[in-house]
Amino acid sequence: MPTVGDILLRLQGIDPTAHIHLGSRATPVARVLVTPQLTAPPAAPDSMVVSPRPVIPLGCASLNEDAPLPRLAAELVRRSVAVCLLGSGFLESPEGAHGALADAIGLVNAVPLVPAASIPRKLVTFVPPAALQAVTEALAAAGAGVIGRYSHCTFRGAGTGTYLPLEGAEPYAGEVGRLEEAEEVRLETVVPAHLVPRVVSALLAAHPYEEVAYDVYPLVATGGAGGVGRVGELKPPRFVADLARDAGGSVVAGQPAATAERVAVVAGAATAPMVEAAAGRAQLLLTGRASDQALYVAAVAGLSVVEVGYDMSMRPALARVAKHLRGPDAVEVIGPD
Known part of the structure; x- marks a missing residue:
């Protein structure tokens, strides 16, 4: 059975800004409800929801079930129903x-x-080969590396990094007071502008270095109808x-x-x-x-x-989303079409 993460990757093919609003990537999915706004949990088991409207209100500090939206969010959590939120790319x-x-x-x-007004950014970092896959996966899970109908888009180039750990440092490799020449991979990927803070946080959490070197570059718009x-x-x-x-x-x-x-x-x-x-x-x-x-x-x-x-x-666009999510697997997609 496909998982929420599998459906999200498919969804990001038409909306790179789509992300998990509620739930876990690992949750199995048999049915996907595509809706303008969710007012009650899906009745069928193993369901997930795709919507442009958040269930958890912006600025919500607690799930106090005396209020309608937190009560709905809490019930979704109890039923293990994930919600994927469509973002600015959908609009x-x-x-x-x-x-x-x-x-x-x-x-x-x-x-x-x-x-x-939002133009993607280019994120560049330098990773030891042993950690390359873990860092790549963390960046992708945070929303980086989506170009059109492709996810995990990166460029990798091998090279040598140098650093000299100073007193009090705890280097991943090398010793304090000795210049280290380390085999590293230059890893490049694209990031939607609004996801830069989240992607950088994911990079810092997954990267093994004590001090992570990274750069975020602005890109230049080259046309399009967005x-x-x-x-x-x-x-x-x-x-x-x-x-x-x-x-x-x-x-x-x-x-x-x-x-x-x-x-x-x-x-x-x-x-x-x-x-x-x-x-x-x-x-x-x-x-x-x-x-x-x-x-x-x-x-x-x-x-x-x-x-x-x-x-x-929202119905015309959500009908397109539902059509896109229908694939060769056994997942049932319920949309407004």
């Missing part, structure tokens, strides 16, 4: 939530509404009310009888800055939901807004 990548929503309503020539939201064209143009009806939503700002040719979409929740970005480039914004401030900005800017609900805005 911002060309095939992510924003892009899938744009495709679902028929946008053409769609581009990011707000281009992605970013928050999408804006494109509807051909032919459509009435706002008709588009809202077909998308299963409602018009919450603007005129239902207005015509929209340039349309922006934001999966999940649209904020005021996103509305500002859409106002100069589109006649209509379709989103899961918009904040009160976002709706105020839309009213001032004369931008129509259609809300379809958080779950509905």
Whole structure:
């Protein structure tokens, strides 16, 4: 039976930022539930959950079961149900939530509404050969080394490192006061920017040296279609009310009888800055939901807004995730498709 770790590796093929939110990589899995948000533990045994919405709230300091979300998290732990959380890659990548929503309503020539600001980093460290596999596995488990549909991506080059242990040092190899020439491997890998602290912590925990030498380099963006939201064209143009009806939503700002040719979409929740970005480039914004401030900005800017609900805005992308997770093994994948 596949494990949570096996499913996570498959998941990271489409979202390198996906990670374990709750549970263990070693837990066996027979069923995977792909859902916009989890409200109750899966009924079937040997289940795991894939979702973009965390169960444990940000900043939660304890699992006090008097509160609903900690109570749900504690019950998942008791039932050994792991939760894998989709990250910024799921939202911002060309095939992510924003892009899938744009495709679902028929946008053409769609581009990011707000281009992605997060560019991966390159991590370089120097490892004794005996520890190379353990360090590589630790970095991969922390989210490093994912490129497209490949994980554990590294470059390795053999070389010689030098160091002279000073008084009080406890060297992995060599003696205090004597210059040491050690056989080492230069290990390079890529790391999503937001995972750098976690990956570095994993490196320091797995590396055998007392003082670990490592460098983190910024990389340069070379194009691509990643970013928050999408804006494109509807051909032919459509009435706002008709588009809202077909998308299963409602018009919450603007005129239902207005015509929209340039349309922006934001999966999940649209904020005021996103509305500002859409106002100069589109006649209509379709989103899961918009904040009160976002709706105020839309009213001032004369931008129509259609809300379809958080779950509905995530369904097209989660259907793609479920399809990707279905493989030759016996795991049952339950998704919104």
